[in-house]
Amino acid sequence: MAVDAAFLRILQTQAEGEGRECVVGALITDAAGRVFVQKRSATRRLFPGCWDIADGHLEPGETLEQALVREIREETGWELARVLDVVDVFDWEMVEDGRTLRKRDFEFLVEVAGDLERPRLQESKVTEYRWISAEDLDILKENRSDPDIAVYNLVKQALTLKGDRR
Numbered sequence: 010m011a012v013d014a015a016f017l018r019i020l021q022t023q024a025e026g027e028g029r030e031c032v033v034g035a036l037i038t039d040a041a042g043r044v045f046v047q048k049r050s051a052t053r054r055l056f057p058g059c060w061d062i063a064d065g066h067l068e069p070g071e072t073l074e075q076a077l078v079r080e081i082r083e084e085t086g087w088e089l090a091r092v093l094d095v096v097d098v099f100d101w102e103m104v105e106d107g108r109t110l111r112k113r114d115f116e117f118l119v120e121v122a123g124d125l126e127r128p129r130l131q132e133s134k135v136t137e138y139r140w141i142s143a144e145d146l147d148i149l150k151e152n153r154s155d156p157d158i159a160v161y162n163l164v165k166q167a168l169t170l171k172g173d174r175r
Contacts, residue, residue: 012092012117017073020098020115029100029113033076034064036096036118036167037085039125043140044164044171046149047084047128050136058152060139061160062116073115086129087121094118096166118167143168 024031037045046060063084067076078089096116103110128138141149141164149161 012094014072014074017092020095021073024113024115027111027113029111031067031073031076032064032112032114033067033073033080034062034096034114034116034163035077035081035089035121036062036116036163037081037087037121038093038118038167038171039140041140041142042168042171043142044167045085045125045128045138046141046160046164047130047135047138050134053134056153059160060149060151062163064114064116077117077119081119081121084131084135085121085123087123087125090120090122092117092119094170096163096170116163116167118170141168 021031039045044062046062049056049059049061051057063080065076065080067073068079071079074089074092077092081087081089094117096118097114098116099114101112101114103112130138139145139148143165146161146165149164150158153161
């Protein structure tokens with residue numbers, strides 16, 4: 010059963026009620042059960058040269074679902090077809106201009122519509138893409154330090170969830 014908009018509104022309302030800015034991540038799956046990842050360019054400020062998923066912060070007035078639609082479209086050219094499941098939710102903080110920003114990350118297992126063999130990548134931000142299966146997971150540790158394997162863990166969880174749904 011897919012995640013519905015009412016449930017997403019509840020998640021967002023809870024996060025905002027706790028003073029957290031929302032961030033969404035899309036673990037995009039294909040018919041073969043693989044997960045889409047893209048490699049950040051070496052010029053990116055955060056995680057240069059690292060594998061990542063389509064993700065980003067909500068813009069003012071945006072819902073979680075609207076942010077997922079926008080981020081997927083901006084980063085891949087594909088359209089969100091449906092949200093299958095919640096892979097993970099976690100809180101984190103960062104300091105910017107002397108202020109502590111409190112975030113809540115929502116990571117979703119999703120299906121998309123479009124030509125999955127030809128994503129429209131943001132060339133200034135991404136250098137390549139791959140479809141990852143369980144056998145390919147270790148590549149996600151490339152250019153990451155040992156404790157920083159969040160993307161590895163998220164993709165591993167998504168692959169397990171997708172396998173359970175088959």
